[in-house]
Amino acid sequence: MQKTVLNDIHHRSGARLIDFGGWEMPLHYGSQIEEHHAVRRDAGMFDVSHMCAVDVEGADAAPFLRRLLANNIDKLQVAGKALYSAMLNEAGGVIDDLLVYYLDDGSYRLVINAATADKDLAWMNVHRQQWQMALSITPRREGAGALAMIAVQGPQARQKLWHAQPACRPACEPLKPFFAVQWGDQFIARTGYTGEDGYEVTLPAQQAGQLWEALAAAGARPCGLGARDTLRLEAGMNLYGQDMDESVSPLDAGLAWTVDLSAPRDFVGKAALLAKPQRYQFLGLVLRDRGVLRAHQQVVGKHGSGEITSGSFSPTMQQAIALARLPLATAIGDTVEVAIRDKLLGAAVVKPCFVRNGSILA
Known part of the structure; x- marks a missing residue:
């Protein structure tokens, strides 16, 4: 199994670890129910470093994503704005659901699911070559540029992050939901997968342990995949591999709001969706x-x-x-x-x- 940079901390914390899509991840740290309630009532934190950040950069980055994704990146006009989208196959099935952040006209960051990352990257590279587009697709998982991700969620989550690293507050406090900001080496987004307020912090892998310990000292409770699943279910958020996959249309998976069929642009899977309505x-x-x-x-x-x-x-x-x-x-x-x-x-x-x-x- 692959391991995140926080794996040793999870072991020392007594987490129950399981195989999740080929990654050794914490299921809980003693009580899934208590972790769930901590997020709903106060603040919890999750190691989501198994998710894969992918930087798409170059002159053709925007045209490429415009054709690749079911949602329309033309909606992204302000730096840091996030967009949720499905990436479809030619039959209109869901290869993956993902977030894409607009950095500037030639630079975007995608966050894709752990279990589908290799498949997603292969799909993107095939289309980059087929469409002969000038851009780079860089997964940020390994080497000197490796990134980790920590989500802190709950009604007190933002305060916990500001307590853990007070210097970030002026940069991230003004963020509206579904916006992000680059603060030094950290990419701080006001997004999450729990139905509560909070941040997802992407940062250099070697800095993740320090932030995790600082958040714990600030009172954010470590939470595992068990609580993450019940929280996202209560919030009505889809899980790839259960609520949709390559055999399921996004129109049948409650994701019609993430599919832009009205714009004149073409995208992979559009013809199939038009031919096979909800x-x-x-x-x-x-x-x-x-x-x-x-x-x-x-x-x-x-x-x-x-x-x-x-x-x-x-x-x-x-x-x-x-x-x-x-x-x-x-x-x-x-x-x-x-x-x-x-x-x-x-x-x-x-x-x-x-x-x-x-x-x-x-």
Whole structure:
């Protein structure tokens, strides 16, 4: 397994470590539930250095990304602005979901998923060559330019970072959500994957341990992948490999808002999306009976059947919740049944965002 630069710290901290997409990552540091609540109520921090930052630079960087991504980078006009997008194959399936940051007209930073990084880079390089575009594609994982990433999330997360390194506050306090700033060697973004406020800090790998220890001293609780998953599920955020993959259209995965079909530009997968319109709605479920919701369970309703893509117990709501692909006619407020073992249990259809900023919405 590959290891992040913080791996030794995780071992010393008593983390339970697991194989996650070929990386040895902390599942929890003793209590997944307590880590979840720490992020909702105060502040937690995650080692997300397995994610891969990729710098795309050169005269053709913008035209390249304009053709490569389903979302339109022409929306990026201000330095530091972030855009969420899917990268599609020719059949309209999702190769990966990613963030792209605009630095200037010839410079962008992408953050791609760990398990798909090699596939993503190969895909990008093939198209760079096919389209004969002048740009460089540089993954920042190894060597002198290697980067690490730490996410600090929660209602007190920003204050924890300012306490850990007070000098960064003037640069990052004015940031609006989905904006980033370069502060010295650090790239600080007001983004996250938990439904709470906070920052994702990308920095030279050799500096990551020092920041991690400073955040811990400031009161940010180390959190693992277990809490990260229940937090993102409560926030209604997709997970690649569960809620979408290369066989799933972004239109069926609740990602239509990240696909720009109205602009005249062409992009990989556009023709397939236009030829094969949306077939399912992507909605939330709250189980009304006792039980546990899991991926691949069948959902039966008056408009037909669907399938759960992600499901778990919500520590905030104290109920079982799920994301599901359901027939187009399904409406919020409908009651459906979920096949769990040999029983059909009742569930309510809700908007696919259960908890945000500490508040229960479903």
